[in-house]
Amino acid sequence: MINKGTNILSIDIGGTSIKACLLSIQGELLTEYSKTPTPKQSSPENVLKAIAELVAELDPGFDRISVGFPGYVKCGIVYTAPNLAKNKWIQVNLAQQIADRFGKPVRLINDADQQALGIVGGRGFEIVVTVGTGFGTALVYDGELLPHFELAHFPVSKTKDYDNYIGTKALEKIGKKDWNDRLQRIIEIYKTVFNYDTLYIGGGNSKHITLELDHNIRLVTNRDGIRGGAKLWQVAEKYHVYTTHPTQKPENEQ
Numbered sequence: 001m002i003n004k005g006t007n008i009l010s011i012d013i014g015g016t017s018i019k020a021c022l023l024s025i026q027g028e029l030l031t032e033y034s035k036t037p038t039p040k041q042s043s044p045e046n047v048l049k050a051i052a053e054l055v056a057e058l059d060p061g062f063d064r065i066s067v068g069f070p071g072y073v074k075c076g077i078v079y080t081a082p083n084l085a086k087n088k089w090i091q092v093n094l095a096q097q098i099a100d101r102f103g104k105p106v107r108l109i110n111d112a113d114q115q116a117l118g119i120v121g122g123r124g125f126e127i128v129v130t131v132g133t134g135f136g137t138a139l140v141y142d143g144e145l146l147p148h149f150e151l152a153h154f155p156v157s158k159t160k161d162y163d164n165y166i167g168t169k170a171l172e173k174i175g176k177k178d179w180n181d182r183l184q185r186i187i188e189i190y191k192t193v194f195n196y197d198t199l200y201i202g203g204g205n206s207k208h209i210t211l212e213l214d215h216n217i218r219l220v221t222n223r224d225g226i227r228g229g230a231k232l233w234q235v236a237e238k239y240h241v242y243t244t245h246p247t248q249k250p251e252n253e254q
Contacts, residue, residue: 009062009104010229011051012111012222013069014038015083015133016168016204018047019226020054022062027118027230031058033223042084044092052101065098065106066229068114070136072150075242076108080150082163083133095244106244107232110148112136115202115225117145117232124197127190128220131183132203134163139194162186168205176208184211 007030012019019035036054039046071081076095081088095108115138116128122143130136137151152162164170166186171179190199201209202220209219232241 007062008230008233009055009058009065009102010226011055011065011067011098012114012226012229013047013051013067014111014204015042015070018050018054019222020051020058021226022058023227023230025230025233027227029223029227030061033226034058038084042081043088044078044094044097047084048094048097048101051098055102063104064233065102065104066114066232067095067098067106067108068111068225068228069094069108070111070134072148073108073110076106076244078108082152083167093244095242096247099244099246100248103246105246107241108244109232109241110136110138112138113145113148114228114232115220115222116140116200116228118225118228118230119200119202119220121198125194126198126200127194127196128200128202128225129186129190130203130225131166131201131205131209132168134167135165136203156186156189171205171208176210179205179208180210183209187211187214187217 006025008023010021010023016038017035018038021033022030024030034054034057036050039050069078070083072079078089078092078094095106099106112128112130119128120126120140126140128138135152139146156162156165166182199217200220202225206219
């Protein structure tokens with residue numbers, strides 16, 4: 001039974017698809033994990049419309065919203081979105097738009113950070129990377145998120161950053177074997193630079209991994225990560241995550 005007063009709508013916005021489900025405050029899945037393609041013209045208006053259509057298919061029993069977004073986010077405002085519509089996501093107050101659309105408070109963070117909250121074990125230095133349209137990263141120490149770094153935009157060669165090097169376009173261009181070789185190179189770099197205790201690899205393209213992984217590397221799913229939407233409301237004060245409250249009635253009530 002869904003208790004409207006304690007449940008969370010968890011949304012994961014990606015370059016390929018937008019995913020959503022309802023969670024209990026403990027992170028239990030209460031509805032089917034649903035998704036819809038990210039609009040080709042992925043402007044803020046079109047992404048918000050796609051979210052509304054996806055959420056319309058879910059039971060309306062929620063009173064707060066968590067959103068993972070593929071870019072740099074601060075206080076609910078989007079500053080970058082390298083894998084969405086170009087030049088359309090500069091200082092967009094997406095959290096406020098979603099809060100007003102649904103009439104619920106919103107917490108919006110980087111998508112890899114939200115996934116990390118649902119995945120990590122909370123022991124030592126853990127890194128979550130996502131291989132999908134681009135390359136997402138989140139760093140966690142003893143269960144606490146470190147400030148979000150856009151590691152995807154560090155150069156990995158003279159002409160490519162991590163997004164270009166390992167993203168979907170690269171996979172389609174060079175094929176699975178060479179793509180796995182590139183992933184192996186990234187793992188070796190991360191082992192040397194970060195000396196992590198555990199590395200988690202998720203994202204839509206993780207299904208193409210054929211490498212033999214070290215004992216402290218684990219494959220995870222988007223379904224695991226979206227549970228971070230519940231953790232975000234349990235521990236957000238510790239991470240100083242900003243809560244955006246609606247300033248007007250939901251659009252369907254106006």
